[in-house]
Amino acid sequence: MPKKRLIVALLALPFAGIMAAFGFAPKTTAEPPVDFRMVTTAISLESPPEPTFEEAVAQLQVRSDETEPPIVSLDTVRAGDTLSDVLHRLGVQIDEILAFVRDDPRAHELLRLPVGRVLMARTQPDGALLSLRVRRDGESALEIRRGKLGLYSILLAADVSRQVQMRSGVIRSSLFGATDAAGVPDAVTVQLVKVFSADIDFHADLRKGDRFSLVYEQYYDGAEAIKAGRLLAAEFINQDRTYRAVYFEQQPGAGDYYTPEGESLHKAFLRSPVEFSRVTSGFSMARLHPILNTWRAHKGVDLAAPEGTPIVAVADGIVTTAGRKGGYGNVIELRHDQQYGTLYGHLSRIHDGIRTGAKVAQGEVIGYVGSTGWATGPHLHYEFLVNGVHQDPLGVALPHASPVPERYRESFVAATAPLLTNLSLAQGASQVAKFE
Ligand SMILES: [Zn+2]
Missing domain, CATH: 2.70.70.10 (Glucose Permease (Domain IIA))
Structure with missing residues (x-):
């Protein structure tokens, strides 16, 4: 980690606590910040030996010669929070913002934020606010910014971006327990069950120690995960048998799941014509x-x-x-x-x-x-x-639905190779991948 960044991070800690303090130059693109849990880990891993007084002074002197990068902090509204509580955790100077929120009708909604909403603050090292951004319901965001004449509020289009997430986990008691523990949204778990439903009976066949790795889309507004997208690739190891699936669109919008070899994951036949019989x-x-x-x-x-x-x-x-x-x-x-x-x-x-x-x-x-x-x-x-x-309808080998047609084979391989790479990366580590 570069020396400068480390100093900023350490200086930020007294203001923002360990929740989410990290400093980096603001990005001009719509690229969402790094998952803050990972960054918090990075800081604790990097904790250096205590500098001597002389060293600390020297570092501060070096720092003061440079342009200050803002400190970017994220925090989430918790049950029972007041706005002051969240601002305090973000490490911003509170009084000026509370006064602004009182006077600015548009900013009133900051007083009614739902639990789970993420606030992103950019501050100077002394806690003076540069900007405070929060997603609104729907596709917009409210931002309070510092201009030449003081703070002002502005409504912005939501900064929605898509990221590809990779997660893996081991089943200890239940599938949803394991996917929750891995941070996988329920909507993705439901897709996982559906994708493998022809091969795995998730009610009867699951065993302790079964494992999964998933690659899926997640939509963000700024730093806040707002909704899960599509499952793109999955591996499920059930009772030591490995099942894999990749998503592929033969035509835009008309996608389906296949094995990495291009076989369909559907059967041409359902096993039973009635549910729960x-x-x-x-x-x-x-x-x-x-x-x-x-x-x-x-x-x-x-x-x-x-x-x-x-x-x-x-x-x-x-x-x-x-x-x-x-x-x-x-x-x-x-x-x-x-x-x-x-x-x-x-x-x-x-x-x-x-x-x-x-x-x-x-x-x-x-x-x-x-x-x-x-x-x-x-x-x-x-x-x-x-x-x-x-x-015997319950015992007969059911034929598979059609595989990827020959004329799409080349594009199938090209489209699914990066998904398979991500899938193998997902094993053992949950991380955020760049996409496109
Ligand atoms: Zn009968």
């Missing part, structure tokens, strides 16, 4: 039929769910049957590609518009759980056919 009767070639009381094959699975639970198409397809059919009651059959077929029986109701020849998309609601036909209680009877042969 219980399997009450599995797939078997011989079972005692509960109503007919005879031994016959059960060429599907029964999924118990309350009457009226929505049933979704497990894959894109075309409706080949929609209506009443013997023991099945209300039944829907879908054909997917040439190879695959699915059947949904005992429905209380078939969804409007689901009729023979209609196109359905994966995840689209096609009907509702019921007990029509030969059923003892509300459940979905679900069959899965491959080339016309019944397979």
Whole structure:
């Protein structure tokens, strides 16, 4: 660390406490300041041996010959804070600002800041305010500045910038506990779960010691994180199996997640057409039929769910049957590609518009759980056919959705290489990366 900067930082400490005191020349670009927690660490690591009195005087003399860089401090509104409390922690001279805030209608809102809002102050080493900036609700910021005639207030456009964040963590008790501890916003954790949902059941499969590394966008206004953006790359190690995902847009705005090799992370089929169901009767070639009381094959699975639970198409397809059919009651059959077929029986109701020849998309609601036909209680009877042969829907290997097409391979590799680099950097260290 350069000598000058160290002195500034040390001098700032009595004013701003250890919360966030660091000095650097003000940047003219919209680049947000460094994560202040890291800088605080840097100061403590750099603490030099106590200078002798002579050394301290010599340092001060050197310093006074130079132009003073302002001290930039950040602090966050805490529960129960008054404006004076925050200003005090920022190390600014308070009286002048309080008087200004009292007289300036625009600055009144400084008296009503929500908990968590970040204030950024630039001061002279004696605490005299050069500027004080705070984000307002919406896309603007209030700044109090020192001009030739004293303090004045100004409204500015929000200084929103995007940064790429890298975080990693280990699961001790829960996924959200671990992502919270790593400082990952919930909105990003939700994306993580979704991205790997075809491969990992986050309710049942998580184990203590599972690990994650994430690369994601975070939007800042000045120094304040205002919202999480998109998950860009992720690695999840679940029970010693490693899963990786990268985000890639074939067309602007039409992105999806792939393995680093360009395979889709989606399955072409959902594992189950109903959420939160219980399997009450599995797939078997011989079972005692509960109503007919005879031994016959059960060429599907029964999924118990309350009457009226929505049933979704497990894959894109075309409706080949929609209506009443013997023991099945209300039944829907879908054909997917040439190879695959699915059947949904005992429905209380078939969804409007689901009729023979209609196109359905994966995840689209096609009907509702019921007990029509030969059923003892509300459940979905679900069959899965491959080339016309019944397979166990819960055990059959589901095909993946399409990989990155050949014509996009080159741009896929170019776009995802930096994400993979960031992903490996994220392992073991949480840090802020520059982007673009
Ligand atoms: Zn059944």
